[in-house]
Amino acid sequence: MQDVCPSDTELCLRAGANTVVAAAMVWSSHRLRAMDLDQMQDRLGTLDAGGREAVTRLVRSLHGGAMSAGDRTDLFRVGSLFAHAVDRLATAGRIARDYGLIVLSEQVCVLIDLVVDCAWITAQSLPPLEVSAPVRPYWVELAEVAGRADRVYEVLLARHPVDSIFLSSHAAIRAIGAELQAAVHNIAAAAHTVELLLSRRGGALVSP
Numbered sequence: 001m002q003d004v005c006p007s008d009t010e011l012c013l014r015a016g017a018n019t020v021v022a023a024a025m026v027w028s029s030h031r032l033r034a035m036d037l038d039q040m041q042d043r044l045g046t047l048d049a050g051g052r053e054a055v056t057r058l059v060r061s062l063h064g065g066a067m068s069a070g071d072r073t074d075l076f077r078v079g080s081l082f083a084h085a086v087d088r089l090a091t092a093g094r095i096a097r098d099y100g101l102i103v104l105s106e107q108v109c110v111l112i113d114l115v116v117d118c119a120w121i122t123a124q125s126l127p128p129l130e131v132s133a134p135v136r137p138y139w140v141e142l143a144e145v146a147g148r149a150d151r152v153y154e155v156l157l158a159r160h161p162v163d164s165i166f167l168s169s170h171a172a173i174r175a176i177g178a179e180l181q182a183a184v185h186n187i188a189a190a191a192h193t194v195e196l197l198l199s200r201r202g203g204a205l206v207s208p
Contacts, residue, residue, distance in 0.1 A: 055080055
């Protein structure tokens with residue numbers, strides 16, 4: 001059977017998912033101290049711009065394709081949520097650079113790992129969204145990861161109170177944690193949108 005070439009829409013969505021992976025791995029590199037703050041922010045800024053450009057290309061491809069209004073809306077939402085996740089990671093990077101946070105708290109490190117997990121699961125599991133095909137219900141796994149991120153963020157808030165004498169660094173850690181948690185939820189929301197799109201089409205699911 002001859003492979004079907006992916007459409008422009010498919011390529012844009014794949015590019016968005018891969019950009020999320022790249023941004024997550026930048027944070028992972030910083031966590032391991034393999035990248036300094038300026039390098040991290042420069043790379044995240046480049047990826048953030050790339051994420052916005054992917055959405056621009058996605059809009060053009062959606063307007064040029066033959067699909068239902070519901071599919072067009074869902075596909076745009078998936079691409080936009082990928083871009084929002086990268087923007088959240090870039091914002092967290094700016095906060096880390098501005099406050100000079102080289103050593104990260106335990107909860108921030110866990111949140112980074114959860115972002116990486118979400119990004120890789122998405123990149124590996126995102127199905128072709130313009131055609132009907134069996135797909136693993138990966139959104140269930142991402143919803144569980146988002147729940148873990150919420151619990152970790154609650155611990156972070158408790159351990160970094162705003163009335164601490166270390167107000168400045170604690171505020172920065174809380175802000176970074178909020179951006180990382182939001183990135184996880186952006187990725188999980190994209191997966192939920194995929195679920196809605198496939199459910200409307202009556203797509204087939206395969207075992208996890």
